[in-house]
Amino acid sequence: MRFALALLLLASGAAAQPSPEASTPDSRRLWRAMQTADIAEAGAVLADVIRDAGLDLPDDLRWRTQRFDQPFNLYVPPEHVVAISDIPTEAQALAYWSTWSALLTRGAWDPQEHFAGAPEAAQMAAFNQVVLAAHELGHALAYRYTVNPRTDDGNVNCQELLADRVAAGILDRLARDDARFADLRQRYLRVTATLNAGVPQPLRYAMPSREALLSNCREIVVQNPTADPASLMPYASAFFERHRLLYADAPPEPLASLAATLFRPQLRTLGADEARTGAPVEVRTLAVLRDAPETAWYGGRDLGESASFAQQMMSSGLPVASGAYALDPEGQPWLVSLQFLPNIFDTTVAQVSAQRADDTDTPPKWRLLAGYNPKMLGGVETALAFGDSVFVALVQFASLEEPHAGAYRLVRLARGEATWGPDLRLTPGEEHRLHHVPGGAALATPSGLHIVDLGVLALGAFNEDSAALEVAAFAPEALYVADRSALGVQVYDAGRMSVEPGGTVLYRFGYADETAERVTGSGFASTRDGRDPDRAALQTLLAARPLADGSLAIVEHLEFEAMAPAHTEGTPAAPKGATVLRTIRPVE
Secondary structure: OOOOOOOOOOOOOOOOOOOOOOOOOOHHHHHHHOOOOHHHHHHHHHHHHHHHHHOOOOOEEEEEOOOOOOOOEEHHHOOEEEEOOOOOHHHHHHHHHHHHHHHOOOOOOOHHHHHOHHHHHHHHHHHHHHHHEEEEHHHHHHHHHHOOOOOOOOOOOOHHHHHHHHHHHHHHHHHHOOHHHHHHHHHHHHHHHHHHHHHHHHHOOOOOOHHHHHHHHHHOOOOOOOOOOHHHHHHHHHHHHHHHHHHOOOOOOOOHHHHHHHHHHHHHHHOOEEEOOOOEEEEEEEEEEOOOOOOOOOOOOHHHHHHHHEEEEEEHHOEEEEEEEEEOOOOOOOEEEEEEEEEOOEEEEEEEEEEEEEOOOOOOOOEEEEEEOOOOOEEEEEEEOOOOOOOEEEEEEEEOOOOEEEEEEEEEEEEOOEEEEEEEEOOOOOOOOOOOOOOOOOOOOOOOOEEOOOOOOOOOOOOOOOOEEEEEEEEEOEEEEEEOOOOOOOEEEEEEEOOOOOOOEEEEEOOOOOOOOEEOOOOOOOOOOOOOOOOEEEEEEEEEEEEEOOOOEEEEEEOOOOOOOOOOOOOOOOOOOOOOEEEEEEEO
């Protein structure tokens, strides 16, 4: 698992403190956090050091603190949470070390013999927690970039080594920036050898060399600790040995080098291999939108399953509701909703509404759907907004009498009148069913409504690793396609499978030259404003519309992460699960 046992960092006598004159804002912040026993602030500084190296961490990364004497720290991937023990206060420092002495050396080591007093014990305890926080951020990076080594056989040495390499790179950066951290690191290295010698012999590791560790980490078998206190001893001993070797004979690998050789190459798994980066754009979040109604309809899946579940909802007296976002020609967001209400006469009533999605206070105005067949149930797949309060929704329907038989129909809402259209003829295609209908991926012309079915869309620029084409939008000169990054792949975690989802990358395909350009999107599942296409990030796009001024309006669901702190004044805060309106504008 992603455990890091709190290591005992011991010092022999008081040491003169180096001058803080040669320091940086990061190192000064971290030193203050250690002095004030603020582990969350210390972790935030370490995360900034990682981001300064050009690496990506979840924007909603959080620190969940626990008692200072808790033995385990861990990273929880689905929640983006680091569970970390508090930095002990000066009054708690000797109790902190006594706890670890009992766990790791069976009480053979007496902290009062190794520290000049409580202030020194507290300082080294604070640095120990910094090491552990950096280690857990190493696990966070491994999940973020899906480079987590396999642990399905129970051997966690390679997984722990990767986190140690990140921690060593962070500490090396701090030591280069500030002599105080260089001094702490040297004391750390002297002490860990002594501590490892205090682990009982049968449970103590003696790893051969740095080269052997890095080239074949799986040859060294390390098990996660269990409820048995004795299991902590070999786990801690392995930690001591890995850190000893990472600093042996040469400085540890710099964080920038790890970024270039190990982490950043993972970003090459994006869908369009040959796509060049297009003209500069700025991504900005404008508003948090009204939530779409939760649906009991499994759009795009087996019609029988969808209809059966919807019928259960109706028989319980609950409505079946669904909705889709639409962007009008001015880029204003709308929410087109459809709901089916149970009726006392054993039939159903269908209602449609269209409301401004950025108006979160006004209740919807429902309109009866004229011509609706009460033997049908369905859900909105996509919606389009036109001028003069005209909306069209593409709805997948299933027959309640033949639940595996269904069709797509258009529902039109014009100036308050809602009408149910005929079955939609799909060409080409063998069934009245689309593989995937993206939000807004339709173009109205005099000859009909043209729909991009991304399940069969043939774009030669996309490789077989492309995870999911999501939203498409037509512009006069090009087609915009949102591709879910293939970065989100399954990784092993102590015999279980975990997924760090990839984010969306937006591409532009020119009709004339058939070239592919990456508009923006880092490939990570974040929602981050900015001008740098490698930092600006997108999660799940629900709708997109090119506007007359050359910009693109998008509706995005924060499916995986809360929004990053605002990069532009006035940008709203948005929690995980929210839906937001954003613009992508060309930069002069």
